[in-house]
Amino acid sequence: MDAFEAARYLHWPGDAVTEDVLRQLEDMGRELSSTAPPRLVWRVLPRTPEGCEGLCLPGGDIRALLEDAQQVIVAACTLGEAASRAARRAFLMDMARGVMTDACLSALIEEEMDRFEKEQTRKYRARGLYLTDRFSPGYGDLPLSVQKDLCDILDTRRTLGLTVNESMLLIPEKSVTAVIGICPAAQKHRAAKEKSGCVKCAAFENCVFRQQGRTCHG
Amino acid sequence: MDNLILDGAMGTMLMQRGMGAGELPEVWGMLHPEILEEIHREYVDAGSRVIYADTFCANPRKLKNSPYSPEEVIRSNILTAKKAAGGRARVAMDVGPLGAMMAPLGDMTFEEAYASFARMLKAGEEAGADLCVFETMTDLKEVRAGVLAARENTKMEIWVTMTFEKNGCTFAGTDAGAMALTLDRLGVDALGGNCSLGPGELKEIVEKILRYTDLPVIVKPNAGLPDPESGAYALGSADFAREMAVYPPMGVWMLGGCCGTGSEYIRALAALPPAAPRDGRKADALCSAGRVIDLGGVRVIGERINPTGKKRFQQALREGDMDYIAARAIEQEEAGADVLDINVGLPGIDEKETMLNVVRAVQAVTDLPLMIDSSSPEVIEAALRETCGRAVVNSVSGDEKKLRSILPLVKKYGAMVVGLCMDESGIPDSAEKRVSVGKRIVEAAKGYGIPPQDILLDCLTLTAASMQDQAMETLKAVTRVRRELKTHACLGISNISFGLPCRVLITSSFLTQALYAGLDMPILNPNQQDIMDAVYCFRALSGEDRGLGAYTSRFADRLSPAPALSANTAPAPASGPALDPVAEAVLRGLGGETEALVRTMLKTSEPMEVVEKHLIPALDEVGERYDKGRLFLPQLISASSAAQRGFAAVREAIAARGGEEKRKGPILIATVEGDVHDIGKNIVKAVLENYGYAVKDLGKDVPAEAVAKAVRETGCRLLGLSALMTTTVPAMERTIRLVRETCSGCLVMVGGAVLTADHAKRIGADFYARDAKAAADIAKKALG
Known part of the structure; x- marks a missing residue:
């Protein structure tokens, strides 16, 4: 786990993180990645006008993102109940350790999604295809209510032990779902990674990084 | 021991025969009984002597939006299975997970799970099922609810198989040995593993199960893993049977297949040699x-x-x-x-x-x-x-x-x-x-x-x-x-x-x-x-x-002192004029040192003087550094916990003199209904307590009525509400409205990732707290 990444979740700029803290975060990350290893499932589905086969993806942002896509990768990843328990234990014994644990878990799952995205990008580039950015329910105008069908289509209850509650929250908590388009040409619309992408981010108003004139993606 | 051959996949077969994605297999099966019967019959012809009826998901939650009741679906599909069995095989009422996580992680209680299972099982027994089997289970809590429901409401034989990962545990963290031990002693009739992995990968898990039970063990794995792009399973019937051949020599004689297996797989299993006897021992x-x-x-x-x-x-x-x-x-x-x-x-x-x-x-x-x-x-x-x-x-x-x-x-x-x-x-x-x-x-x-x-x-x-x-x-x-x-x-x-x-x-x-x-x-x-x-x-x-x-x-290192365990998240760099030693200790998050310093001061100074001249200024310094981005969240928490140790020493001193400690407040805090995120709320609670307020935490996923009731009962003047998701902000708004309508004199502060100051005002809050430090500032303003 990248300790700087975990520090970022604590709104802690990389240049202010001390050696001591980095070492603590690294140790935690190492331990957590063995107690709560990420699990990921994914499928490739044909693109349809509504989204992809069996899954309606409403909203202008996702439509723009998938405009040229022929197929869609649908993925879900979770650190499982073990992560929730590790965080809860840490919080009970020492609140400061708790927030650091939480940050490490966020970094771990994000890294797993990045790793998956890179791996797919490499694979499809070799086939002459391009991937769009990764987009998750809750980004821009893609509603969280998509979670339910997305998890159904991946059968995440059975394949990951991941469910969606009545408020469309993923349970266990440290879980992520995402869609990525597979296109014949490099995409024209960049969703999250360009500066303009920030406007579409749900955290835009409150983003600590933006207030400091930075972005969360470096 | 002759092997007892079970059946193979149901969902896979239904899809091959035209069931579309997104259909409920149980309802589709009920509406196409001739197809269902044909699938069952193929399995019986191939050698299955127990077939699982198409009732896996026929539970109240899954059928909530369906025009059919669990009873109708279960009855119809069991009758179809019995017709197909024609006396050549026993029919099992198949029961899968109910589809929601059990509390505390999820929202399903033991009682709800028990009631759902009891309802299904009674219907299954009435329809003539010969036994019931819980399969593809991942949570032992849910399994126990099911087993107790079966035992207390029916006379059916009870089988249980759970779905394990390579590490020998289910997703929900149930260990294979623990499941065998628990269910063996709880008195089920057979147990084992199904789904998830191929037969080869299950071997160590089955060994673990055999250690803790002398009951018959069931192995009903997938045909390997599916390919994410094509959806095809890895093993053909011959490879599947070859991998399954390891089990009879271990004394496992109840064999079948799960996802990706069909009648030819079952036929291949039926040809395996009979199982070896077991020694009847089980570990204590x-x-x-x-x-x-x-x-x-x-x-x-x-x-x-x-x-x-x-x-x-x-x-x-x-x-x-x-x-x-x-x-x-x-x-x-x-x-x-x-x-x-x-x-x-x-x-x-x-x-x-x-x-x-x-x-x-x-x-x-x-x-x-x-x-x-x-x-x-x-x-x-x-x-x-x-x-x-x-x-x-x-x-x-x-x-x-x-x-x-x-x-x-x-x-x-x-x-x-x-x-x-x-x-x-x-x-x-x-x-x-x-x-x-x-x-x-x-x-x-x-x-x-x-x-x-x-x-x-x-x-x-x-x-x-x-x-x-x-x-x-x-x-x-x-x-x-x-x-x-x-x-x-x-x-x-x-x-x-x-x-x-x-x-x-x-x-x-x-x-x-x-x-x-x-x-x-x-x-x-x-x-x-x-x-x-x-x-x-x-x-x-x-x-x-x-x-x-x-x-x-x-x-090994008993002679050298163990390193401190506290999350002493780095000393805050000293800068500017030398700090008060208490402030220095607080800033470094050193609780023990803070307490020791305060105790020394209490010998010569009045308690309130220590608070006003040392502890409060220390916290102010912490707050200022945090606001300026020179101190970060874990340090804020460590520092305020250190200060708390100092306050505790002061309170003790006051009590020793017969005085009464007075905490300001109370402040009530809660994460609103539907939201299970409580990290932010817990941090706010800790920081407020460390700043000397009495905080009553109502927990997470708290209904508006419960919040309003608590406000009335405690007469609190400041309420903090947290919501992390856009989907739960309406619940926050509802809670504020109810508090306004039914309680008087209570101010409301709100916080959470998706909120902004504007948004907070729109939903009727008095204050927006962007973080724990801000919450403490608000408390000071509201309560002094």
């Missing part, structure tokens, strides 16, 4: 869902979850402060406990309700098996129902009435039991007489089908200071019950030293002697280092600690 153990504790060596039972003589613990029980109790569980686990005793006996509280809450709270944070310590059969039964895994009941005595009321519960839930070697006439004064009471208990237990190895006889420790002769009698009795009655022995150790100086010395000495006498399950305080040292030494000398690895790692 206790477990939670996630962990098996094998008995044999010294197993430490932690005694600290018990209010007797502990003021702070009593307060926590009375206030329902489960976090405090959960932390005591973690502490004992970290100190080396193998089992946790749970006792909540306190006058004036509802023991049953409290016991259930404590069991839930403890099981949510540790994997240790539990010992349910109560004298009330009603409390014991409620706790055994709630406890996931194999527990110990503490206790029965030789008293006939006790034995009659408690032993049936021990048997029903497959628990172990502590037998106190005493009866209605008191504690016998000789080893001889204690052994004879022990013998009576063992005999009585046998009558209920409880074997000696499921009993822990407690030969009773008496206080050496008042009954010096008794120590040796106790030890003699321990040796004899172990040798003659073949039970385990437990013993509360600490009592020996009551009233003597240097208690820990005589306690650990008695412990060592008792262990040598045969004691294998001491009940003690694992947080006492010297006592646990004695346990480690004994394990080293008895040979249990093979190679002395545990001993060495415990004592």
